[in-house]
Amino acid sequence: MALPPDVHRYSWPVTFQLYDSMTHLTREFVPVVPGQVSIYHCGLTVQSAPHLGHIRKEVVFDVLRRWLTASGYTVKIVANVTDIDDKILRRSAEQGVEWYALAYRFELELHKAYQALGCLPPTYEPRATGHIPEMIELITLLIERGHAYVAEDGSGDVYFDVRSWPDYGRLSGQRVADMAPAEDSDPRGKRDPHDFALWKGRTDSSEPETASWNTPWGRGRPGWHLECSAMSGKYLGDEFDIHGGGLDLRFPHHENELAQSTAAGRPFARYWMHNAWVTAAGEKMSKSLGNGALVTEVTKQYPPRAVRFYLVAPHYRSSIEYSDTSLAEATTSLARIDSFLDRAHDLVGDTAPAAVLPAPFVAAMDDDLGTPAAVATIYTTVKAGNQALEAGGTEAVREAYAAVRAMLGVLGLDPLDPIWTDAAGPGADLEPVVDGLVKALLDQRQEARARKDYAAADAIRDSLGALGVQVEDTPQGPKWSVEH
RNA sequence: GGUGGAGUGGCCGAGAGGCGAGGCAACGGACUGCACAUCCGUGCAUGCGUGUUCGCAUCCCGUCUCCACCUCCA
Numbered sequence: 001m002a003l004p005p006d007v008h009r010y011s012w013p014v015t016f017q018l019y020d021s022m023t024h025l026t027r028e029f030v031p032v033v034p035g036q037v038s039i040y041h042c043g044l045t046v047q048s049a050p051h052l053g054h055i056r057k058e059v060v061f062d063v064l065r066r067w068l069t070a071s072g073y074t075v076k077i078v079a080n081v082t083d084i085d086d087k088i089l090r091r092s093a094e095q096g097v098e099w100y101a102l103a104y105r106f107e108l109e110l111h112k113a114y115q116a117l118g119c120l121p122p123t124y125e126p127r128a129t130g131h132i133p134e135m136i137e138l139i140t141l142l143i144e145r146g147h148a149y150v151a152e153d154g155s156g157d158v159y160f161d162v163r164s165w166p167d168y169g170r171l172s173g174q175r176v177a178d179m180a181p182a183e184d185s186d187p188r189g190k191r192d193p194h195d196f197a198l199w200k201g202r203t204d205s206s207e208p209e210t211a212s213w214n215t216p217w218g219r220g221r222p223g224w225h226l227e228c229s230a231m232s233g234k235y236l237g238d239e240f241d242i243h244g245g246g247l248d249l250r251f252p253h254h255e256n257e258l259a260q261s262t263a264a265g266r267p268f269a270r271y272w273m274h275n276a277w278v279t280a281a282g283e284k285m286s287k288s289l290g291n292g293a294l295v296t297e298v299t300k301q302y303p304p305r306a307v308r309f310y311l312v313a314p315h316y317r318s319s320i321e322y323s324d325t326s327l328a329e330a331t332t333s334l335a336r337i338d339s340f341l342d343r344a345h346d347l348v349g350d351t352a353p354a355a356v357l358p359a360p361f362v363a364a365m366d367d368d369l370g371t372p373a374a375v376a377t378i379y380t381t382v383k384a385g386n387q388a389l390e391a392g393g394t395e396a397v398r399e400a401y402a403a404v405r406a407m408l409g410v411l412g413l414d415p416l417d418p419i420w421t422d423a424a425g426p427g428a429d430l431e432p433v434v435d436g437l438v439k440a441l442l443d444q445r446q447e448a449r450a451r452k453d454y455a456a457a458d459a460i461r462d463s464l465g466a467l468g469v470q471v472e473d474t475p476q477g478p479k480w481s482v483e484h
Numbered sequence: 485g486g487u488g489g490a491g492u493g494g495c496c497g498a499g500a501g502g503c504g505a506g507g508c509a510a511c512g513g514a515c516u517g518c519a520c521a522u523c524c525g526u527g528c529a530u531g532c533g534u535g536u537u538c539g540c541a542u543c544c545c546g547u548c549u550c551c552a553c554c555u556c557c558a
Contacts, residue, residue: 044558045556047556054557058558086556169487172554173486174488175486178486178554179555180555196555197555225555244558245558246558247488247489247558248558250488250553251553251554251555252554253555276489276558277551277552284551284552286558288556288557313507314496318490318498319490320497323496325495325508326496329495330496332509333496333506333507333508339521343522370498372499373505373506376507377506379505380505386522386523387522389522389523391523458518471520472520472521473516473519473521474521
């Protein structure tokens, strides 16, 4: 898919500040290679349909990517797909389908979900099962360096030796000694309970043959943490800029990735970026709690653009509460912006998004992706535009219109972005029919109004309204729109 | 037990020593046949308690409550 035309490149002095969750500091963003940004964020384990919490991460990194692109960077963004793990195997066994078919089905659902919310596909989306040789290579290196060992119990498991790596715990600020002992975890052949699996030997013969691979340590399948180290290294190199994911990945997943990668002699990520949750009734939305709102369900109830707006408007490091009022409010708020855009378009016609973004918007985005202040700038611009509309200042209207579209574009919310307009739903071919019918009714209503028969005029407006067609009288005649 | 976050108006949600974003809802006014939209205006909030300061949502100390992570989790 081509980059939407509204994502412009700018050449102002770049002063992007990014909060790094390893150092707990907001630091100026300095990429490894000037002018280029490499981002890796942990995708999803494709074992079930994505809920709002999952998709928030996609939206956050999509906004990051759009902002860096708008700032003049060439962005390479890689998000993995974990297509094999315990849960996938268990679920597929339960459902009597092949594990890879199950994983693939949910991978497609994930794609559908992020496209529905206007997320651009990553530069690349590697699958774990496609990178077994890279993983074997990495494990071999870790064993050679004395940071990993093959379990002595003959299971074929390979573990990372936590005690061999004093830096372990650096990302999450924890000391191994303080960590709660893993009560119920199976120690198998571990030297230390905190050691984690790089590779899982095939000990359960009921697992399908297709779910294991040959290695120097016998047949088995990859450990979750290792995958990401192998894939980020392959596509982004030994050192890259931003490593991201949900806050819950910080430990153990990212901690383990960091340990593996640095123990293998790689500098690894320069900045760690973690987004907060979507909560429901104050609690983290999660598969295990069963309180997840599926993306497919939510986008049936609310326009997908409004759902994205709801996810984009709060800061990415704040948790957001999922509720009908929040979604409904986001829908109304976005409608206010769209309504200005509509009215402005009637006056100024097709106008491209502005090439230069308003300074407060830029300052907000440069400050650790400050979308709340950025959205506030959109509103102030909309207000200025509405005022100009009242005053009849065409140039000012055009300016506001172009600025609003440019800002919305950075957030992936420009209504004229092909990602939204191409999504002509079922029944799109009936549009001319609907247009004609509504126009006929509105003509009748205008005639009634002309002879001051307001009862008849209002009756027509009411019956249209009952069908979801909003009628608004303007100096240029009646306008109508379909509410969602 | 360890680690990290959060408590702001009716609601959502920013800011981070002075001038308290923005939106939604509400109320008053303008415009309109009416309505919608829009514009103008009103509302005056920072868990609690000390302290620091000329001044503190913002800093210190204490305290209460909530959430998350500590090998399933975006």
